Amino acid sequence: MCSLEKRGNLFILTLTGQSVEHRLNPHLITSIIAALSQAKAQSSRGSALVTVSHGKFFCNGIDLDWVNAVARSNQEAQQHFDHLYHSLKRLVLAFISLPMPTVAAVNGHVAAAGVVLALCHDYVIMRRDRGVLYMSELDKGIGIPEVFMALFRAKISGSTRRDILLRGLKIKGEEALKMGIAEAVHDGEEGVTDAGTEMGDELAKRKWDGEVYVEIRKGLYPELCGMLGMTSNVTATPKL
Amino acid sequence: METCKLEKRGKLFILTLTGEDEHRLNPTRIDAIRSALNQIRSGSSSLSGSVLITTAHGKFFSNGYDLAWAGSSPEKIRLMSSKLRELVVDLISFPMPTVAAITGHACAAGMIFALCHDYIVMRKDRGFLYMSEMDIGLKIPAWFMAVMSCKIGDARVQRDVVLRARKLTAKQAVESGIIDVALDSAEETVKGAVELGENLAKKGWKGQVYSENRKELYRKVIDKLGVDETTDDVENVAIATSKM
Numbered sequence: 341m342c343s344l345e346k347r348g349n350l351f352i353l354t355l356t357g358q359s360v361e362h363r364l365n366p367h368l369i370t371s372i373i374a375a376l377s378q379a380k381a382q383s384s385r386g387s388a389l390v391t392v393s394h395g396k397f398f399c400n401g402i403d404l405d406w407v408n409a410v411a412r413s414n415q416e417a418q419q420h421f422d423h424l425y426h427s428l429k430r431l432v433l434a435f436i437s438l439p440m441p442t443v444a445a446v447n448g449h450v451a452a453a454g455v456v457l458a459l460c461h462d463y464v465i466m467r468r469d470r471g472v473l474y475m476s477e478l479d480k481g482i483g484i485p486e487v488f489m490a491l492f493r494a495k496i497s498g499s500t501r502r503d504i505l506l507r508g509l510k511i512k513g514e515e516a517l518k519m520g521i522a523e524a525v526h527d528g529e530e531g532v533t534d535a536g537t538e539m540g541d542e543l544a545k546r547k548w549d550g551e552v553y554v555e556i557r558k559g560l561y562p563e564l565c566g567m568l569g570m571t572s573n574v575t576a577t578p579k580l
Numbered sequence: 581m582e583t584c585k586l587e588k589r590g591k592l593f594i595l596t597l598t599g600e601d602e603h604r605l606n607p608t609r610i611d612a613i614r615s616a617l618n619q620i621r622s623g624s625s626s627l628s629g630s631v632l633i634t635t636a637h638g639k640f641f642s643n644g645y646d647l648a649w650a651g652s653s654p655e656k657i658r659l660m661s662s663k664l665r666e667l668v669v670d671l672i673s674f675p676m677p678t679v680a681a682i683t684g685h686a687c688a689a690g691m692i693f694a695l696c697h698d699y700i701v702m703r704k705d706r707g708f709l710y711m712s713e714m715d716i717g718l719k720i721p722a723w724f725m726a727v728m729s730c731k732i733g734d735a736r737v738q739r740d741v742v743l744r745a746r747k748l749t750a751k752q753a754v755e756s757g758i759i760d761v762a763l764d765s766a767e768e769t770v771k772g773a774v775e776l777g778e779n780l781a782k783k784g785w786k787g788q789v790y791s792e793n794r795k796e797l798y799r800k801v802i803d804k805l806g807v808d809e810t811t812d813d814v815e816n817v818a819i820a821t822s823k824m
Binding site for chain 2: 441462494495552555556560
């Protein structure tokens with residue numbers, strides 16, 4: 341479902357699995373959370389993580405087929421949907437509490453919960469020649485859960501946020517760069533992936549203390565972290 | 581030893597951090613600044629249509645807390661934090677517009693001090709705005725975050741300043757919407773601040789009203805000033821010495 345590789349100080353999380361769209365279901369989510377735990381356990385000063393994917397999609401949202409396949413009634417579908425939502429919350433928590441800088445190398449289309457996954461990272465790099473970022477909920481007539489709204493409020497400002505959420509825009513890489521959603525755009529899947537790992541390496545070179553990094557990240561996103569139930573620790577480890 | 585001087589130029593009050601040192605925010609310097617602000621407030625002349633300009637000599641506007649002075653004493657760090665917070669209350673409730681004329685580096689608590697002014701004019705040929713905490717390994721307190729959240733609108737810029745410890749030149753700071761104007765040199769910067777100050781003074785705003793409006797605008801900061809969770813917890817704080 342996903343694989344984790346360690347290259348020097350850089351952790352590379354790859355979304356794999358048969359699903360071309362890398363849709364988020366409980367299995368993939370559990371697999372990603374486990375990989376993040378592993379990265380955390382193996383982390384040291386100056387670690388970083390980049391998430392990559394292959395093919396036409398980075399992540400196209402939640403796995404509605406899974407929801408419908410296992411449900412035998414509307415009520416059961418709702419329960420599975422709720423379960424999926426709670427898993428997603430745990431996924432956001434896992435990323436936000438990861439003690440190292442994170443980069444999402446978005447190789448293709450990213451939609452709905454996939455956008456949430458991308459925004460869980462500190463930095464987003466997109467592809468210039470292909471792929472759109474799209475919050476499809478409005479077009480599909482689905483509401484957006486409060487914790488994801490908090491994530492948007494934390495990471496994206498003003499009219500950009502309004503445009504993503506209330507306008508149903510399909511945003512290409514260049515646009516995303518201009519709107520301040522993406523840090524950089526590159527051509528080709530390899531271009532994006534290489535740029536992602538390069539950025540990860542650059543951030544790792546700063547040799548930041550992971551515990552301090554995550555505490556400062558929490559301070560930067562207090563509303564989101566409060567909703568995720570994250571408590572603060574006071575840490576200050578001198579750089580000697 | 582004099583750490584700052586106050587002069588009056590028409591309706592403008594110019595507060596200068598003197599000396600060629602790093603103008604670190606230790607209790608002595610903070611007390612001197614607060615005393616100058618007090619002097620302005622309690623002066624006999626009407627404060628309507630007045631403006632405060634804060635500037636500094638030398639290579640640094642302010643390089644933050646005096647960590648060398650504090651050494652490994654949690655009490656000293658706590659004292660600096662509580663005094664800085666009192667200074668911020670003074671600035672946020674100051675009964676006139678405030679302009680920071682940044683003629684050198686403003687880092688960490690020094691950058692926060694700069695941000696607590698209504699307007700920032702900065703020299704573009706030298707000097708950075710820099711939240712160094714990530715690089716030194718110090719947690720940033722919630723009240724610092726509140727100042728930055730109020731004064732730096734854009735989420736990505738905030739992320740870069742805080743999580744990437746980005747050093748911003750004046751030009752970058754203008755582009756990022758953090759400061760108002762970037763000017764060519766120290767002299768030009770002070771001139772520009774004076775010009776801005778004179779334009780603001782011409783409005784003849786009532787000091788008390790200005791103060792009340794500013795307090796409401798920055799209510800989020802005021803609400804967080806009662807606590808510094810990074811210095812109040814004695815056991816867990818280890819003091820880093822400056823990397824500069």
